[in-house]
Amino acid sequence: MAQHHHNPNQEQEQEQELPPQVLVLSPPPVFTAFQHNFSAKFRILKAYESPLSTDLFLANYAHSVRAVLCSGRTPITADLLRRLPSLQLVVTDSTGINNIDLPECRRQRISVANAGSVFSKDVADFAVGLLIDVMRRISASDRFVRRHLWSTHGDLPLASKLEGKRVGIIGLGSIGTEVAKRLEAFGCIISYNSKTKKPNVTYPFHPNVSQLASNSDVLIICSSLTDQTRHMINREVMSALGKGGVIINVGRGAIINEKELVECLVEGEIGGAGLDVFENEPTVPKELFGLDNVVLSPHRAAFTEESFFDCSQLVIANLEAFFGNRPLLTPVTDC
């Protein structure tokens, strides 16, 4: 951060030699894991390490910052965007972009690049892991053994078989497609819901999510959070799924009406849930902590070393493409 530019000419000369600036408001997880790779290519403006207030920090760099790097957690608001008049690129280490004000980016002609499908296989693996865990009670079994109950409390209740279960996938993008591929190997029967029926997909399509639920034993939420998907999974959908039904969420917490989910779980209106995402992270509804048919995870479905490395390379490649006036590798095209 400590730059000593007393001579304007010298400053200009240095600017030409220095790597391009990238603003980071709070450190994205992928950036934290591979910071040295970023620092080798860019001058990272770490707002979060500055003694200045964010307001002052932004004011200082307002006219020079052309690119911001963010995570899926940092809100990129219209207010922030207006305070960075030179901004041309928002790049995120997340696939989800619900934290970015896309209409405002569009208005200001700011490009957005996300993580594309770099995490899809890991998130799909995690969704399947959560499903096996809930249906076969693995975390509950682990808890049972660690509490020394095996020798004194006999057997846990019987679990449910995966083979033959009807799995409804909500959002058949790259994650949903990978989930389907894996669960076919377990003998599950796949159908799906998405905005529109996919060409070249043979799984049955249900245009209505309640209809999908009433034809499913399991719902796996793999969609992104948009105005259309917010609170799409409500009490009506869960009632359609039924008392033995299981919900897995690796999309975003707010796709489910969390209050109604908690009620349905507590009242036994559905059979169980595996949740990697929540409406108000890191807050998890306390009613869930007492339930053995629920598996809780702190938004970890994408967190592997291998994917983090791949994502760091992709984010760097997007930034290099931008600064080199080449097309972005994974532009968000609908903004």
Place this chain on the structure above:
Amino acid sequence: MAQHHHNPNQEQEQEQELPPQVLVLSPPPVFTAFQHNFSAKFRILKAYESPLSTDLFLANYAHSVRAVLCSGRTPITADLLRRLPSLQLVVTDSTGINNIDLPECRRQRISVANAGSVFSKDVADFAVGLLIDVMRRISASDRFVRRHLWSTHGDLPLASKLEGKRVGIIGLGSIGTEVAKRLEAFGCIISYNSKTKKPNVTYPFHPNVSQLASNSDVLIICSSLTDQTRHMINREVMSALGKGGVIINVGRGAIINEKELVECLVEGEIGGAGLDVFENEPTVPKELFGLDNVVLSPHRAAFTEESFFDCSQLVIANLEAFFGNRPLLTPVTDC
């Protein structure tokens, strides 16, 4: 149990009408779950509910009992078999038969029927569930959230990706084959060890388990416990697997030298383990309770309602075949 046979002629008449006797020393889990189906077809002699000592109970029925139903937990010893001179069948609700003295059965021409492959898919599902859980830290994540650490302790360490991992399957029978099929869908690279190379199998075969380990990131134990497999996984094999390596065991606990496994886990000589079976069940080495890279389960890999029902039907069909002088459905042929 309460039979009142005062008139020998009447007794004989009743004997002809009564369903055949099946001795149960301690209740197998599948029998417990579907007892009514067994009681509808057989007279179950419940030694465990009798006020008589086991010795007296056995003496009472020594000359009439032709069939014993057991689980994988009850030792069927040479001593027991000698005390039941009319015995012709041991039927178990387990696939593993290491609790049965097979040489003694052979000597006394007692047939043995096991659960065949009725549990194979469930056990394979569970093995894959344990693997995802260990590699992606699902139970550890659940514990982290339930302990309210998410908001205060930031992130857990990064996990490992499944895709591209080299998985060595030990015992490529019906369970191992199902595990391989599932893990191929995750992009894992399969090879295996078994007594002999399997014809018509294209996965690379390693005749030596240490050689398999040194070419693997993960070992999944799907074999049965025999004199040849006892303590087959020892410190040497674990060293060959290496510090990042993961061991999953859904076979039998004693296939691993458990003392050396615990040492290797505590010392960081391997990366983690998912264990459904232990050497001295229900005792689990207490050193494992403190480890976050270990998932523990109380011998539950076969425990689903669906498989238990299927197994109950198979055990009943084996008993009916025996009493009807027809061939057993799932005879253990190597005894």
